[in-house]
Amino acid sequence: MLEITEGSHAVAKAVKMSRPQVIAAYPITPQTHIVETLADMVANGELDAEYITVESEFSALSACIGASAAGSRTYSATTSQGLALMFEVCFNVSGMRLPIVMTIANRALGAPLSIWNDQQDSISLRDCGWIQFYAEDNQEATDLHYIAYKVAESVEVLLPAFVCFDGFILSHTYEPVDMLSQEDVDRYLPAYKPFQKLDSDDPISMGMYATPEYYLEFRYEHDQAMKRAKDVISKAGKEFGEMFGRDYSALVEGYRLEDADTAIVAMGSLCGTIKDSIDEMRLAGKKVGLLKIRCFRPFPAEEIRNALSHVKRVAVLDKNVSIGAKGAVAIEVRDALYGKTMPVLGYILGLGGRDVRISDIKNIISLAESGKGDQFYGLRTEVL
Amino acid sequence: MALGIGCSSRPGKAGNNKTGSWRVFKPIFDHDKCTKCGMCKTICPEGCIEESEDDFFIPDETYCKGCGICAEECPSDAITMEQEEK
DSSP: OEEEEEHHHHHHHHHHHTOOSEEEEOOOTTTHHHHHHHHHHHHTTSSOOEEEEOSSHHHHHHHHHHHHHTTOOEEEEEOHHHHHHTHHHHHHHHHTTOOOEEEEEEOOOSSSOOOSOOSHHHHTTTTSSOEEEEOSSHHHHHHHHHHHHHHHHSTTTOOOEEEEEETTTTTTOEEEEEOOOHHHHHHHSOOOOOSSOOOTTSOOBOSOOOOTTTHHHHHHHHHHHHHHHHHHHHHHHHHHHHHHSOOOOOSEEEESOTTOSEEEEEOTTHHHHHHHHHHHHHHTTOOEEEEEESEEESOOHHHHHHHHTTOSEEEEEESOOOTTSOOHHHHHHHHHTTTOOSOEEEEEOOGGGOOOOHHHHHHHHHHHHTTOOSEESSOOGGGO | OOOOTTSOBOOOOGGGSOGGGGOSEEEEEOTTTOOOOOHHHHHOTTOOEEEOTTSOEEEOTTTOOOOOHHHHHOTTOOEEEEEOOO
């Protein structure tokens, strides 16, 4: 049913319908509305879950480890400094192969303090072994939670997942969202059956230590599971499409890309602005297209290479910067296109909540056409 | 041993841990100097030194971590630690 709803509320409803048994979270802007809503649902008896209030994000995700290890479907949400505080725990969750789903309302990292949006927080955790989805709009953010649970809990994968959506730009924006019914969600996402769990009648220990003879192999198996996740995501996305009409089988999605000379690559809410810009530029005769990366981990290198093999140039927009190198997405897209001759130009933009408008996308296309890239876009040089 | 998903493991005995793989230095027992006092067996933290039929003492290399306490404590200096090539 179509509802006009705030992004955070839509996500909270999707989480509720995914029937988590344990939620542990610590409120932080701009994630607060999600966990506030879930806490209300639990308090009002609408959601039969244990809501654990904790004193920090470190404790939140640590409590989730215990709950997930004990066999519960488990949920958390955070952003920015909160995610940074979870750094150590994130590696433990994924190494123990616990299928926790966590929403990231993407926000900049301090210092300087910024509560506004960019994607530095989750990008900085790209190596922590979690699946990473990026939503373009609130419909996608909502649907990706069901898919995330289905993929994460699949025995071929058994990995935790971030569902990232841009803080404020999506989390605090009212949009029409087609909400599934509880019956629909139950059909798509059956009750969680843990692969293994803590059980005093049949005891195991999890996340034991590995000597140098074993550690490398554990990391290899973790990496193999992430690579297997690509097919599982495609399958889960296709099944979602067949049941509800919105197909998420592709890890990357092209928009007017077939005959494009210039391809833009981006993740998250930027993609909506880019699509409008492309429509305007197409009317003016410019052959521009978009490749949206919906799933950043596992990284869909082959899919990107196939989708971009025909274009003359690639402009990658990054709402993050690997200080001293480039934007993380630009680095990886260039790696995916290794051996191809077209220029792959990176633009770092929109950091700390700086607006990115249609005129900015058009300017970037002009820069790309003149071969200028690998730069911060939109710098206010008068304050430097 | 096949890896458990997420490095999970069933409970077991300490004997399942073949700690001999940790060893860098290996104790060499000199039976000419040994007085068969049994100090090495008494103080071995791994409990892996056994008395042989001729009353000498022999470490079980499956478990000996090469900690060197036996060599340090041997009253007759009959044990020396030698670096092991693996």
